Amino acid sequence: xxxxxxxxxxxxxxxxxxxxxxxxxxxxxxxxxxxxxxxxxxxxxxxxxxxxxxxxxxxxxxxxxxxxxxxxxxxxxxxxxxxxxxxxxxxxxxxxxxxxxxxxxxxxxxxxxxxxxxxxxxxxxxxxxxxxxxxxxxxxxxxxxxxxxxxxxxxxxxxxxxxxxxxxxxxxxxxxxxxxxxxxxxxxxxxxxxxxxxxxxxxxxxxxxxxxxxxxxxxxxxxxxxxxxxxxxxxxxxxxxxxxxxxxxxxxxxxxxxxxxxxxxxxxxxxxxxxxxxxxxxxxxxxxxxxxxxxxxxxxxxxxxxxx
Numbered sequence: 033x034x035x036x037x038x039x040x041x042x043x044x045x046x047x048x049x050x051x052x053x054x055x056x057x058x059x060x061x062x063x064x065x066x067x068x069x070x071x072x073x074x075x076x077x078x079x080x081x082x083x084x085x086x087x088x089x090x091x092x093x094x095x096x097x098x099x100x101x102x103x104x105x106x107x108x109x110x111x112x113x114x115x116x117x118x119x120x121x122x123x124x125x126x127x128x129x130x131x132x133x134x135x136x137x138x139x140x141x142x143x144x145x146x147x148x149x150x151x152x153x154x155x156x157x158x159x160x161x162x163x164x165x166x167x168x169x170x171x172x173x174x175x176x177x178x179x180x181x182x183x184x185x186x187x188x189x190x191x192x193x194x195x196x197x198x199x200x201x202x203x204x205x206x207x208x209x210x211x212x213x214x215x216x217x218x219x220x221x222x223x224x225x226x227x228x229x230x231x232x233x234x235x236x237x238x239x240x241x242x243x244x245x246x247x248x249x250x251x252x253x254x255x256x257x258x259x260x261x262x263x264x265x266x267x268x269x270x271x272x273x274x275x276x277x278x279x280x281x282x283x284x285x286x287x288x289x290x291x292x293x294x295x296x297x298x299x300x301x302x303x304x305x306x307x308x309x310x311x312x313x314x315x316x317x318x319x320x321x322x323x324x325x326x327x328x329x330x331x332x333x334x335x336x337x338x339x340x
Contacts, residue, residue, distance in 0.1 A: 038308075044180060069118050105134075115127065176326075233251075258307060259303065
């Protein structure tokens with residue numbers, strides 16, 4: 033059997049970021065500098081790392097960015113006031129509110145308060161509706177990145193059977209809409225799906241986005257299928273490590289050094305059945321930030337009437 037092809041998300045993300053940097057340089061000649069406001073509430077370590085990575089990428093590509101850090105005691109009303117201020121600012125094209133938010137903050141209300149024109153996460157109902165109806169919109173970053181991986185890797189989408197495991201508003205549902213726009217045939221599977229494995233075995237493109245480590249096993253994969261593994265799960269337990277990575281000497285060295293390792297929603301043995309797959313880490317993840325940058329530039333152009 034031919035060895036499965038690794039779809040290197042970092043390389044593809046770097047291609048996209050180089051294109052964005054060129055766009056930003058061209059906009060600068062017109063006196064335009066796209067701006068992103070990143071709102072990080074409280075002190076969740078993972079969120080801090082992620083947001084600072086976004087701010088750093090803005091600087092690298094020539095975008096303006098502002099990090100706003102309300103305390104974790106902030107109220108919904110205070111957050112709504114902050115969003116209203118950012119909506120009104122001309123130097124801000126994109127507003128990013130890092131999730132999760134503290135329990136006392138109404139996240140749904142807050143996300144809907146962001147102007148659809150500045151909703152670079154693509155979560156606002158207006159943008160969701162535009163994506164569904166095929167209108168120009170700000171699409172959610174992870175699904176948009178998955179489409180870029182497929183296209184830039186020369187993998188077919190039109191006419192392919194695409195099976196998505198997971199129906200979240202952030203990945204599963206928008207991924208279905210974007211793949212449908214590319215003329216794929218879509219099946220969305222979830223916790224109530226009967227005979228999930230049978231659906232998966234019918235997939236030319238299999239997307240795993242459920243947050244369960246190593247859930248997709250080799251018997252669930254059609255030989256030669258393309259796997260997009262969206263899961264990022266941390267393993268700390270030695271027994272669990274051995275279940276997934278027994279015999280992987282390099283991975284074991286790193287596990288012993290760090291005390292943990294990352295795994296996707298797909299069992300590593302299932303990758304070997306595929307024709308191509310995104311690894312974890314280094315697959316879909318890098319595209320999410322690249323597409324956030326792309327959405328910020330797109331928002332800047334749409335707001336100024338530079339895109340149809």
